[in-house]
Amino acid sequence: MAEIPIRSFAVSVVILRKVSVGYEVLLLRRNGTLVGEWCQISGGIEDGEKAWEAAIREVREEAGLTCRQLYSADICEQFYEADRNAISIFPVFVGFVDADMEVVINDEHSEFRWVQISEALRMVPFPGQRHVLKHVEAEFLEREPRRHLLIHDAHAGTSMK
Template sequence: MNVIPIKSTGIAAVLLKEINNTYHVLLLKRTSLNLNNIWCYIGGGIEDGETAIEAVYREIAEETGITELELYSSNQFDQIFSPQENYIYIAPVFVGFVHEEQSVFFKRRT
């Protein structure tokens, strides 16, 4: 019996910020080889010795400068099947509520 392996080496986060009594979703426009010019939520890998929650806080700070937020597990998972490598990638998704006074910066990655 063949088994499709599951890899779980990263995290994802959807951030919400209330502005004028309306919640807005923060999306980032990617410039990577695989996701060039694609708008998506925050995501990244879990580094050695990190827990998923530590990784999500680090990735949010690195990609947006946001450090003031309330973060929750969403009970959802980002799931992608790679037909070329025959595995399923799965990542826990977190939801963050950004504090109103928290500013956001955008860092261009190359």
């Protein structure tokens, strides 16, 4: 009996900012892989790097942002890749940034938008992304995030080691 490999080599990060009408999520329009599609931040985990460290680095590299707080979303984004005949599972993180921070995208993206979750749900192409966004809305916006999920708090100067 053949098995389908399961790969976990990257992270997914949902970035949120508080504005006068609630919260907005950052979406980036992809170049290269998935060209033209709107996605949250994602990227590979480098050798010797913890997944949460990759999340912080990818946010900085892809959007020029620093997370005020970074949480484990306590969920994984998962999908089947037909070309690799593999299941990919990415741990998801939720990063909160200050509303006045300037987004500077890298060459992996052609543009960015800050949108309400309801609009993001219409923009992202995959059911797994919508599942993640609904989870983030329920667990991080409609209720106070659990303190046990906090990984990095820039204001308090703390992070997991």
